[in-house]
Amino acid sequence: MRLILEKRPERSRWMPFLSPLLAIGLTLVVGGILFAARGLDPLHALYVYFVEPVTTWWSIEELIVKTAPLVLIGVGLAICFKANIWNIGAEGQLTAGAIAGAAIPILLPGWESPMVLPLMILCGIAGGIAWAAIPAFFRHRFGASEILTSLMLVYVALYLLDWLVRGPWRDPHGYNFPHSVSFESWQLLPTLGDGRVHAGALIALLVVFTLFIMMSKTLKGFEIRISGEAPKASGFGGFSRPRTLWFCFILAGGLAGLAGICEVAGPIGQLQPSISPGYGFTAIIVAFLGRLNPVGVLLAGIALGISYLGGEAAQIELTGVSDKTARVFQGMLLFFILACDTLILYRLRWIGTGLATTTPKRGQA
Amino acid sequence: MYKKYTAMAVGIVLAAVSFVASAADLKVGFIYVGPIGDHGWTYQHDQGRLAVEKEFGDRIETIYVENIPEGADAERAITRLARQGVGLIFTTSFGFMDPTIKVAKRFPDVKFEHATGYKRSDNVATYSARFYEGRYVNGQIAARMSKSGVVGYIASFPIPEVVRGINAFMLGAQSVNPDFQVKVVWVNSWFDPGKEADAAKVLIDQGADVITQHTDSPAPLQIAQEKGALAFGQASNMFEFAPKAQVSAIVNNWAPYYVDRVRAVMDGTWASQDVWRGMAEGMVEMAPYTNIPDDVAEMARQTQAKIASGEMHVFSGPIKKQDGTMVIGEGEHLDDQTLLGMNWYVEGIDDTLPQ
Numbered sequence: 001m002r003l004i005l006e007k008r009p010e011r012s013r014w015m016p017f018l019s020p021l022l023a024i025g026l027t028l029v030v031g032g033i034l035f036a037a038r039g040l041d042p043l044h045a046l047y048v049y050f051v052e053p054v055t056t057w058w059s060i061e062e063l064i065v066k067t068a069p070l071v072l073i074g075v076g077l078a079i080c081f082k083a084n085i086w087n088i089g090a091e092g093q094l095t096a097g098a099i100a101g102a103a104i105p106i107l108l109p110g111w112e113s114p115m116v117l118p119l120m121i122l123c124g125i126a127g128g129i130a131w132a133a134i135p136a137f138f139r140h141r142f143g144a145s146e147i148l149t150s151l152m153l154v155y156v157a158l159y160l161l162d163w164l165v166r167g168p169w170r171d172p173h174g175y176n177f178p179h180s181v182s183f184e185s186w187q188l189l190p191t192l193g194d195g196r197v198h199a200g201a202l203i204a205l206l207v208v209f210t211l212f213i214m215m216s217k218t219l220k221g222f223e224i225r226i227s228g229e230a231p232k233a234s235g236f237g238g239f240s241r242p243r244t245l246w247f248c249f250i251l252a253g254g255l256a257g258l259a260g261i262c263e264v265a266g267p268i269g270q271l272q273p274s275i276s277p278g279y280g281f282t283a284i285i286v287a288f289l290g291r292l293n294p295v296g297v298l299l300a301g302i303a304l305g306i307s308y309l310g311g312e313a314a315q316i317e318l319t320g321v322s323d324k325t326a327r328v329f330q331g332m333l334l335f336f337i338l339a340c341d342t343l344i345l346y347r348l349r350w351i352g353t354g355l356a357t358t359t360p361k362r363g364q365a
Numbered sequence: 366m367y368k369k370y371t372a373m374a375v376g377i378v379l380a381a382v383s384f385v386a387s388a389a390d391l392k393v394g395f396i397y398v399g400p401i402g403d404h405g406w407t408y409q410h411d412q413g414r415l416a417v418e419k420e421f422g423d424r425i426e427t428i429y430v431e432n433i434p435e436g437a438d439a440e441r442a443i444t445r446l447a448r449q450g451v452g453l454i455f456t457t458s459f460g461f462m463d464p465t466i467k468v469a470k471r472f473p474d475v476k477f478e479h480a481t482g483y484k485r486s487d488n489v490a491t492y493s494a495r496f497y498e499g500r501y502v503n504g505q506i507a508a509r510m511s512k513s514g515v516v517g518y519i520a521s522f523p524i525p526e527v528v529r530g531i532n533a534f535m536l537g538a539q540s541v542n543p544d545f546q547v548k549v550v551w552v553n554s555w556f557d558p559g560k561e562a563d564a565a566k567v568l569i570d571q572g573a574d575v576i577t578q579h580t581d582s583p584a585p586l587q588i589a590q591e592k593g594a595l596a597f598g599q600a601s602n603m604f605e606f607a608p609k610a611q612v613s614a615i616v617n618n619w620a621p622y623y624v625d626r627v628r629a630v631m632d633g634t635w636a637s638q639d640v641w642r643g644m645a646e647g648m649v650e651m652a653p654y655t656n657i658p659d660d661v662a663e664m665a666r667q668t669q670a671k672i673a674s675g676e677m678h679v680f681s682g683p684i685k686k687q688d689g690t691m692v693i694g695e696g697e698h699l700d701d702q703t704l705l706g707m708n709w710y711v712e713g714i715d716d717t718l719p720q
Binding site (some may be wrong): 066 | 400428429430431432434435436437438440441442444445446448449459460463471483522523524525553705706707708
């Protein structure tokens with residue numbers, strides 16, 4: 001008897017949904033073994049890691065704070081990737097959005113009006129769009145690879161932010177330390193609950209819902225899917241590839257910019273050299289973990305958020321667990337997801353040794 | 366209503382669990398910006414934590430969280446410690462300033478100690494060290510040891526802390542050799558071994574035969590050793606990384622302060638304050654002098670003693686800015702307020718300050 005991998009006659013109907021669950025299950029099992037190897041009670045360790053973050057209100061609120069930007073960016077990227085457009089530069093678009101939105105409180109500190117916050121949010125979205133439009137333009141006009149251009153623009157945006165907060169936008173009363181003035185109450189997003197969850201989380205939910213409807217029920221969603229899966233057919237169908245390209249970049253850039261301004265006008269409350277712990281890059285993982293589906297992205301964002309929070313809780317409550325554990329878990333999760341995805345196109349089969357010679361080889365079927 | 370009872374029940378259970386779990390009188394928490402590793406900024410803070418554990422034994426319990434980014438995450442990490450019943454929390458990086466203040470407002474019974482910041486409140490104290498005192502000593506040694514009269518300075522970010530260090534180094538060097546040259550390379554990072562190594566190579570190629578750094582990795586020392594130059598360690602004694610190149614190192618010694626503050630909380634005498642301690646209190650130490658002749662080491666030790674006793678002040682006049690304007694005259698020295706906001710170079714530094 002041995003186990004072989006056999007190509008399925010057609011895509012499995014269930015594996016696209018089962019594979020993330022299977023991957024999570026495998027991660028938990030292997031994670032438990034790792035904890036046991038460290039001399040910890042694996043069940044207790046897994047409880048601290050994955051369950052405790054959702055057992056108290058404050059940590060659920062924290063989970064929402066952590067997840068909101070990941071989901072906002074992740075849904076935009078999911079749609080890009082669905083259309084086979086590789087926008088890797090969401091971190092830069094987030095930064096550009098944060099800069100553009102923060103310009104209002106920094107340049108017009110005394111302007112107190114109910115218009116300020118909506119305008120900041122619009123500027124944030126516009127900043128993200130402007131940053132995303134650059135790779136879109138180069139792709140459209142010159143056929144430049146958007147992977148490279150969007151990624152390289154991340155560093156341009158980060159250094160622009162760095163220069164601004166160390167130079168012209170530095171808080172004049174901040175002893176020359178690199179940060180802007182702290183935003184005032186009317187320049188900050190309204191908060192819910194204990195005071196850390198901000199309106200950005202609600203916006204994220206709304207965006208997920210809208211994009212889910214768009215992708216599954218509208219012609220635009222069909223256009224994006226077909227443009228990614230069968231560009232030629234999409235051309236014959238009368239869909240314009242450049243239009244999809246621009247649409248996807250503008251959407252993802254705008255959402256990343258929105259996430260950026262929600263961070264600085266939310267939990268951070270000022271502009272400073274580091275405003276994101278790599279949300280723009282983590283969101284790429286979130287998009288794939290969520291199977292490029294807006295609702296999936298929401299769930300994936302929560303899963304990743306838990307792994308961050310759990311990693312922190314584990315450092316405090318379990319002896320001898322370092323912060324690297326969180327990364328090990330994220331790595332394992334991704335690895336198992338990719339591995340389990342094989343099962344969408346292939347299946348495992350036990351075969352008897354006697355029959356081995358007559359079984360069609362992989363790929364022949 | 367139901368929700369409220371559930372929350373209460375959960376709260377009571379958690380409280381009971383934490384009550385049973387902590388036999389110690391006081392829990393002390395530490396928030397680190399980097400990994401602990403085996404040298405550098407965070408490592409030195411962790412040495413302070415270990416000293417606290419050693420001093421108080423079972424009477425206290427310490428908890429730390431490492432690699433916390435300076436952004437929205439910091440507030441959560443600090444809140445988590447406060448909610449765990451930690452009575453005293455050290456937040457050990459400048460970027461934790463506003464999150465510390467925010468969390469402190471919500472937990473008035475918890476005491477907070479923020480390193481290198483300037484915002485305080487009734488339950489937030491700040492502390493920092495006068496690292497520039499060590500840099501003055503380094504500058505004197507460099508001027509005595511350098512044959513080319515050129516020193517390479519690898520700097521992180523143009524904030525007052527770093528600028529002050531460069532100025533102190535230059536003043537020390539000028540006290541030995543008035544024509545001394547300092548070349549500065551900004552690597553825009555606190556820790557980037559690749560960039561730091563490149564900077565060291567460039568500086569040595571430009572004629573520097575002594576390297577000093579305000580970045581955290583031992584890479585510049587290793588390059589210096591490879592190229593036959595001398596170098597100074599940063600934050601920790603980095604002798605093991607470059608036994609043939611390290612002259613000395615400025616060692617951040619937080620241990621006495623941490624022990625003092627923990628004791629103050631246990632005695633009930635803790636109050637918010639702002640301290641800036643240096644060689645006198647032992648917060649800034651010099652690693653053993655190596656790879657230099659005895660007379661140079663002796664000079665360094667004497668300067669160290671003078672600074673520690675208060676006989677000598679690093680920033681004593683006359684001091685001129687780069688453009689020649691006089692900042693302070695003979696017989697006076699710069700006050701702490703000026704030092705804290707320092708954003709100009711002293712005369713003679715071969716660089717323009719990034720603005």
